[in-house]
Amino acid sequence: MITTSEIVEELRSVPTIGALLALRCGEHADEPFLVWRDEVTTYAEFDEDVARVAAALVELGVGRADRVAVMMANCPDWLALWFAVVRLGAVVVPINTAHKSAGLRYLLDHCRPSVLVLDPERVVHLDEAQPEHRPGHVLTSVPRSTTTPPPEPADLGLHSPAAILYTSGTTGPPKGCLLPHGQYLAASFLHADACGYDEHAVIYTCLPLFHINAQNYTVLSALAAGGTVALDDRFSASRFWDRLTEVGATAFNFIGSMAVSLWNQPVRESEGKHSARVAFGVPLAPEVWESWEKRFGVRVVYTYGMTENALPAIVDARETPVPAGRRGSSGRASPTSEIVIADEHDRPLPAGEVGQILTRTTIPWTMMTEYLDQPGATVEAFRNGWFHTGDLGYLDADGYLFFVDRLKDAVRRRGEMVSSWEVETVVSQYPGILDCAMIGVSSELGDDDILVVLVTEDPAFDPALLVEFCAERLAHFQVPRYVRRVDDLPKTQTQRVEKYRLRRDGLLPGDWDAGPRRPPRRDPDRRSG
Template sequence: MSADTPPVTHPACHDRYDDVVDGFAPQDRTLRTMLQRQADRYGDRPFVTCGGVSWTFARTAEVARDWGARLGAAGIGAGDRVLIHCSNRAEFLQAYLGATWIGAIATPVNTAFRGAQLAHVLANAGPKLLIVEEQFQHAYDDLGADAQLPPLLWPVTADGIQTSGSTAHPADIVAVQPGDTAAILYTSGTTGPSKGVCCPQAQFFWWGIYSARALGVREGDVLMTALPVFHTNALNAFYQALLMGCEYVLLPKFSASGYWTSAVECRATVTYLLGAMAAILMAQPERPGDRKHVIRTALGGGVPARDQETFFHRFGIPLVDGYASTESNFLFYNPYPSPRPGSMGKLAKGAHAMVADEHDMPVPDGTAGELLLRPTEPHSFASGYFGMPEKTVEAWANLWFHTGDRVVRNPDGYFSFIDRMKDAIRRRGENVSSWEVEQAIMTHDAIEACAVYPVPSELGEDEVATAIQLKEGQTLAPLDLIQYLETRLAHFAVPRYVRQMQAMPLTENGKIKKVVLREEGIVPDMWDLETTGYKVKR
């Protein structure tokens, strides 16, 4: 490391985080109590900035209370699902805070979901209310008459959420408990449809604590994120700000050309970059404004080790890597500089970890196995998958959460990620279910068989590739397949690479051997969407 390498970004002392934990007894780890208590403590201090909207701590509690009352007046009560299909704007937060305040279950939808993905979420969640931004309404119109739409629909227009519904039977306001489900977050499946992760109220409390500790968040920091608020990361940044007394700045979307300008304008001190975002920023032409910001640290999950030092020397920002999942929490973090750059880091307090074989038995250090996790704090992990008891039992077998990730624990206590146990694909910060993409491909009349798998991306993470075998006598141009899929899949799930096969590699029992395709990777006869200039519709 060079002379201007920063000190390790792990806090030298965790007392400030322990003090926050001690300030909230286990029964107080609900959004309602956290908002009320922090509103009393911080009052008119700026808390939420989103677009042209700014709320103080006191005002945010009022927003949550007000929108909780509106939902209750429409008959939404504890346990009812409120589907929120909205981009990074204040209306998302109004709906989320209002639902969570009264014990209803906020159910954000990935704004790119279409077709069968969206129909599955509707059928699985069974929402009582859909709050949908006007620009996404067409996705529901396209589902047809068989779609299981909720009885109430509130559109989000330029004038805000347009509420409606009977007030004849308002829902009762109940006490909310730390183990009650605050949100259902849909994460892409690997061998089946997307699973709705049931996230308790207290899980978000611990997301705020663990993430703040990993990043060294201090009272008065400004936390800026451009990540989509329907995912865990941007939501838990809100809880970091709430618990630590910080300002939360939610940008409408990630803009490589405008990122540093936004950081300067809001005086951000902490920011969040996942996967390809850091590579995209480094690919921009160097500008004088690259170092005019005051950002002290950033989350750099998934940034290759080779890029971390380059990023620091250009932008002056150390990237903290780590490991987290929607089902668990931010339990591993790796500072910059690190004795093992590119690793997951060491296990933080808050959980036990075991690297196990196929029988859930521990393997020695240096041996690859599946990462199993178990919390030490109540309700700090998800409680299961909504409406999928068999998947819940499978994932939490033997009282351990099975992450599905292959890792190695090194003798020095650092964990290293090897690969995914199954066929999940991580592309541009999004999880892609190979199973869902395959199901969409197989609806095309010309397709006999297909396999979807990851190949390396020049931006880090993965690109989506598919191998297809056509029915006898059929022809299908790769671009025609892409245009067929773009109305049936989220844009980030549409394959970049298409490989036409005369015959698929098969196992003895007739299953496609994806491992062969993955190991072969990008081959010369693969068709590459990027070379055509065609842009997948969003």
């Protein structure tokens, strides 16, 4: 794996996103940078387009430290606008395209952009939102100038702000993470090396560009390697492998339920025709890990990270396929980070004990600078010199990190800590389950009981059989008591379940109840008629 000193040296020579693009343009001017549908754009063509967009932004009065918000679906214009903004020393503010009304108003009032670029069909949402601080320029297409000379890149450094990315807001109002150029660059160098990317890499993503995954671990990783970005605007489980073949992908990224959706698809001939050999993403159940890799012909590169702290832990592709005992591990601390597991008083815990995951950087300006205009939240997150992730996990004796759960999602039951991820992994293996989420609900015994909320394709689904299935595979304190069927789970556009909405509902009259004791075990493969 690339070393800390090697990343530092890379950052000395390439201190900004714009400098990285300029370097690669000099090396690979006529090579493909972007594949979008039937269009291929070379490095030189992309750089020329970025310059025209930057010139148009200057005509609008955009300068250093100004904020440019973008609320567009994936497309080449999104990328051109992003690189043009950071070339000027301005700050890009990606906005989830699902936002509307109060949610959109909150973001615009909080970040106060001077320019907002959004898809034409989303203008109605802006009108509904009625932000107090309406942007000075609202555009329904990315501007380009043919008269103003391309501006010189701003004099920037690793510390210069590059973006404000908002957290998903699954537990409260989104927080704006102010990310410097150094974080983007360090993560891209690290990720490209860990995945084994080079100038021949074609990295496919259908994840939204407003998310750190598509930005850092596809676009900038490809740029770091001198490779190619293959971009789509949406995920299709039935067309996924065909798309990999059509664009010549050598790697792809996944998040959320994508891995489960692909696994649950009927076996197709196209699964064996693609050229991708690396799949980067989380989560993937250890029980199907080996079979998933063999079926789809890829090696899974796993990681742990957040918008705030990039990649504090990662599995190197040279370590894959990982042995059975380490499937699900996020790897060891990366060259850019240190990791410790701590108790509620920030005291380090020994190997094997579960506590909060704390991280800090080994290289300056390689993680979030602050939560925008929220000094209290920033101080709390960085107390005692460590970033507090809000995640539970443990380190094994060899320093491999294992994620357990979000602090707010973990449930204490019968005196034991229950991981929602572990329960959801088992529930999702039950035939016919399309999606699921676990939350804790109040119990008459004083601690929590477990409710699973799920989407199933079986009209004759019997929750009692699901509970028995879980009883065969989980510890007694992990077995769900309540089951609820829904048509869809509430999710963010990055496919994270909004569990705060499920917790807010609590128990509902129609929820199935197994009672305070586990039901007797029967054949888990039986089905009711």
